[in-house]
Each structure stands twice: as C-alpha cells, then as structure tokens.
Amino acid sequence: MPNPYLPNWEYIPDGEPRVFGNRVYVYGSHDLAGSDRFCDYTLKVWSADIHDLNNWTCHGDSFHTRMDRDHESDTTWSDRELYAPDVVEKDGNYYLYAYIVGSKGCVAVSDKPEGPFKLISTYRVPNNSAQLLEEGQFIDPGVLVDDDGKVYIYCGYLGSYMAEINADNMVEILPNSFIPDIIPVDEPFGFFEACSPRKVGDTYYLIYSPKMGSRLDYATSKSPTGPFQYGGTIVDNGVDYPGGNNHGSICQIDGQWYIFYHRMTNNTVMSRRACVERIELLPDGSIPQVEMTSLGFEQSLSPYRFTPADWACVLKGGCFITERNVIDRSIVQITTGCVIGFKYFDFGVDYSSKTMEITAKVRGCGNKGKMKIVLDHSENGEVIGTCDIGPDDKVIHTIVKSITGKHSVFLVFEDEYSGYFGEFFAGRALCELEGFVFHK
Structure with a gap:
C-alpha cells in the first residue's frame, strides 16, 4: 500500500x-x-x-x-x-x-x-x-x-x-x-x-x-x-x-x-x-536518512492507475490535504506557486510512443490557471506538459511527452492574471485536486 x-x-x-x-x-x-x-x-x-x-x-x-x-x-x-x-x-x-x-x-x-x-x-x-x-x-x-x-x-x-x-x-x-x-x-x-x-x-x-x-x-x-x-x-x-x-x-x-x-x-x-x-541498517549499525515518499510498502507506483491526491509527499505553498468525508480526500487551497509532488512512478519502457496523456480530476474555484507537469525536481525539472484550469468542476486533460523509467512527478500551479488588476487576484484558490492518471 x-x-x-x-x-x-x-x-x-x-x-x-x-x-x-x-x-x-x-x-x-x-x-x-x-x-x-x-x-x-x-x-x-x-x-x-x-x-x-x-x-x-x-x-x-x-x-x-x-x-x-x-x-x-x-x-x-x-x-x-x-x-x-x-x-x-x-x-x-x-x-x-x-x-x-x-x-x-x-x-x-x-x-x-x-x-x-x-x-x-x-x-x-x-x-x-x-x-x-x-x-x-x-x-x-x-x-x-x-x-x-x-x-x-x-x-x-x-x-x-x-x-x-x-x-x-x-x-x-x-x-x-x-x-x-x-x-x-x-x-x-x-x-x-x-x-x-x-x-x-x-x-x-x-x-x-x-x-x-x-x-x-x-x-x-x-x-x-x-x-x-x-x-x-x-x-x-x-x-x-x-x-x-x-x-x-x-x-x-x-x-x-x-x-x-x-x-x-x-x-x-x-x-x-x-x-x-x-x-537500511548498514553493517556498522547506522541508518541512513530517507526521504518521505508516496511509496509506503510499494517499490514504485503505477502512473497508469488513478493516483489519489492524498498520496502526495510534497506540499509547498500553503496547500494541504483535507477530508471531505470518510471516502473523499482532496488537496485544497491551491494557489499560484503551490507545488504538489509524488514519489516515485515507474513509467516502464516504451520505444514506440512519443506522447501520452494526463487526466486530472479537479474542483474549480472560479478562477483561471495552469498546472505544469514537471519531472524529478519541482524547480528545475523537465516540464513535460501543461493543463489549463477553468473556473468550474471538471476533468482537465493534456498531451505530454512520453516518459520511460522511474521518476517523481510534481504538479506546479500558476494563475493567469496579470497586468494592473493582477494583484487583486493574488492568493485566490485555483482549484482543488482529487487525483490524476497517465494514459496512452
């Protein structure tokens, strides 16, 4: 699990x-x-x-x-x-x-x-x-x-x-x-x-x-x-x-x-x-520090199965996991600059595909934004695609670069407000994330 x-x-x-x-x-x-x-x-x-x-x-x-x-x-x-x-x-x-x-x-x-x-x-x-x-x-x-x-x-x-x-x-x-x-x-x-x-x-x-x-x-x-x-x-x-x-x-x-x-x-x-x-317990009795991951008892996650939001092991920018009821959990308070990370997915080997897709289930918060899909590092990792976020509840979807091997995945959020009135929208929630899945 x-x-x-x-x-x-x-x-x-x-x-x-x-x-x-x-x-x-x-x-x-x-x-x-x-x-x-x-x-x-x-x-x-x-x-x-x-x-x-x-x-x-x-x-x-x-x-x-x-x-x-x-x-x-x-x-x-x-x-x-x-x-x-x-x-x-x-x-x-x-x-x-x-x-x-x-x-x-x-x-x-x-x-x-x-x-x-x-x-x-x-x-x-x-x-x-x-x-x-x-x-x-x-x-x-x-x-x-x-x-x-x-x-x-x-x-x-x-x-x-x-x-x-x-x-x-x-x-x-x-x-x-x-x-x-x-x-x-x-x-x-x-x-x-x-x-x-x-x-x-x-x-x-x-x-x-x-x-x-x-x-x-x-x-x-x-x-x-x-x-x-x-x-x-x-x-x-x-x-x-x-x-x-x-x-x-x-x-x-x-x-x-x-x-x-x-x-x-x-x-x-x-x-x-x-x-x-x-x-690991090393022969000298020491225990090297480990990072927090989404893995639990697993050795890797499948990107081709739905990943619930609460498996996130990275939450930066003020967003957090909350319980709606005993079944549903979402990540809420997602604003521009928030980062949500999952470690680690095994995408396997595929030499035939140049692209694949990601679909995420979100709840809109009445604002507009984007969700970047980033590999391996939230700040300087490879951006393999971007989803548009609308104001209403919906499933968002985009085509991304086909990936092989084992990677962490970060979802990086930003709003689409700029210009003179941009400051009035700063800090507004863009959406709430329920989960996502990659598919080909």
Whole structure:
C-alpha cells in the first residue's frame, strides 16, 4: 500500500510496529479528522500478513478510557486522552503500556496480540521513587523485553528516563533502577519525546523525536541502560511538507527494514495519518536518512492507475490535504506557486510512443490557471506538459511527452492574471485536486 497505508478514514499516529508470528501489528494513538486536540479516548489495532502488506485488517478498539456505544471504560481513575502506547510479548501474553494524559498510566494484558486488553494495574512505583516516576509521568512509554528476560521501560517529555520493570508481574518498577537523561537534551541528541526501544543483534536502538519535532532520530548502545551514542536522523516529516511532531519506530518485516511514522493532514498538527518508508541498517549499525515518499510498502507506483491526491509527499505553498468525508480526500487551497509532488512512478519502457496523456480530476474555484507537469525536481525539472484550469468542476486533460523509467512527478500551479488588476487576484484558490492518471 502507498502512503498513507491505512484507509482514508483512519488516523493512527505514534505507530509502534511489532511482528508477532506471521503478522505485523501497528499500535498507536487515535486521532480524529480536523480535531483541535491530540488523540481521543480509544486505542485501536491494525495488522497485516508479513507477506501481504497491501491488505490491512482492523481489529477494532483494544482499550478505552471512556465508555462508547460498544464498550465500557477500561479505567476507573481517569477519563482523559490515551497517548502513544506500546505492546510487547512476554511468556505468551501481550502487554499494553499506556500513557493517560495527566493521570496514572497503566498496563493491560491479552492472550492475543490484537487484544482487547484487560487492565492489570496502574504502574507500581517504589515509595521513594524519583518524582519523574510518579503518576502522570510515564509519557510515551516504549518497552523492551531483552533476550535474558529482563524488561525495561523508556519514557519522557522534555527529558528522557528509563527504569527496569519486574518481569514477574510486568507492572512494578524495580527499586533503584531509575536512570534519568538516558538520551540527553543537549545537542546533538536534543531529546524531546517519543521513546521507542529496539534491539538488533547486540545493539540497542532508541528511536525518539528531538527538539526539532518533525524528525525521528536514533541513538545506539551496547547496553539497555546506556550510555547511548547519537546516530542521526531517520526521517523528517517536515521536508517540503506541512510538518509537525513525529513518533514511530523501526521494524524488520520479511527481511526488509522500515521506519513507521506519521504525517499531518487537515491543516492541523492534530489529525495524523500512518506512513512508512523503507530503510537500511548498514553493517556498522547506522541508518541512513530517507526521504518521505508516496511509496509506503510499494517499490514504485503505477502512473497508469488513478493516483489519489492524498498520496502526495510534497506540499509547498500553503496547500494541504483535507477530508471531505470518510471516502473523499482532496488537496485544497491551491494557489499560484503551490507545488504538489509524488514519489516515485515507474513509467516502464516504451520505444514506440512519443506522447501520452494526463487526466486530472479537479474542483474549480472560479478562477483561471495552469498546472505544469514537471519531472524529478519541482524547480528545475523537465516540464513535460501543461493543463489549463477553468473556473468550474471538471476533468482537465493534456498531451505530454512520453516518459520511460522511474521518476517523481510534481504538479506546479500558476494563475493567469496579470497586468494592473493582477494583484487583486493574488492568493485566490485555483482549484482543488482529487487525483490524476497517465494514459496512452
């Protein structure tokens, strides 16, 4: 599936990917379209067969802090929002670690990775524990079950910390195990939030969000308790795109490594959708930074199938993706100078055709303009054709140069107003884009 890889109606930020058996599960927060706050009161679980990442199954709600039409609340001491959970397996059971805003966090258990999860307890902390381990401070918990059976929790907001969990009950913080600043706030680390631990071979990785919150960075150590060495940035959701906070982790699925993260929609930082990119873990343990693409789990997109607008991975000039309903998504506020980009299409090989066509579905906004189709680079790439944009809803169409091979495609917009009155039309929306397709 391309990015975002879950259905249009689903908003799962802070995704923690876990492979259990022959399926990959994504555990995350749950956002709402056009919301004015992060997350709601429900956790949901999605999964896919590791050999078929094009078909994701929704397992429904797994945990609640408020009653809804189908479920009772799982918590009695708080009805606040649920943030950024994690799930780990230990001795055949699956343990959910939850942060509840401003309240005691908790641990729940299930005999199935998809849940639903039944409450065990709030976190149990020693009487003389540091203040950061008291109620309301287990922010964005990430949990590691080590090869020797020991269990560690990593947390933090504006400062990181970790502790060891009693592996016999999975809820008790062991005395004298608290370690502050496991990832420093000083540069180059710049810790902010979103701890996610992983172990690969004999190396411990901690993926987190630094002060520049649109990034996911990582640090490595040969011990679960550090010290950690700064590694670098894995992905940045704010490169040529309306960025915002980020949270996710790495996961190996059927031999391929991925970074799971989220992007913003609906012109807010609080309606986030799940995305994924292929990454490499090099022999020295480093992870080169990857760009945001439209690919998701795909290796390339077909230009000859309809490309929905919300697969865009480049949005410049003030345009943004928004939800009209649970099915339809458009890119709106497209004005002169806006750039919409998609990476990457495989046009294949064709030695017989000199031209082909592009057809785009738009909603006119009462103005006139043009849409340039540009390859490989939005500013100095090759312009292979131009579509006229009219004032009404329509399908626009033009003939373009025939293309072969793998390319990114950028749609660059400009108005047709000039002269003395041109300034009065500056900033007016030209159209809203619903999608496009190339054909021969």
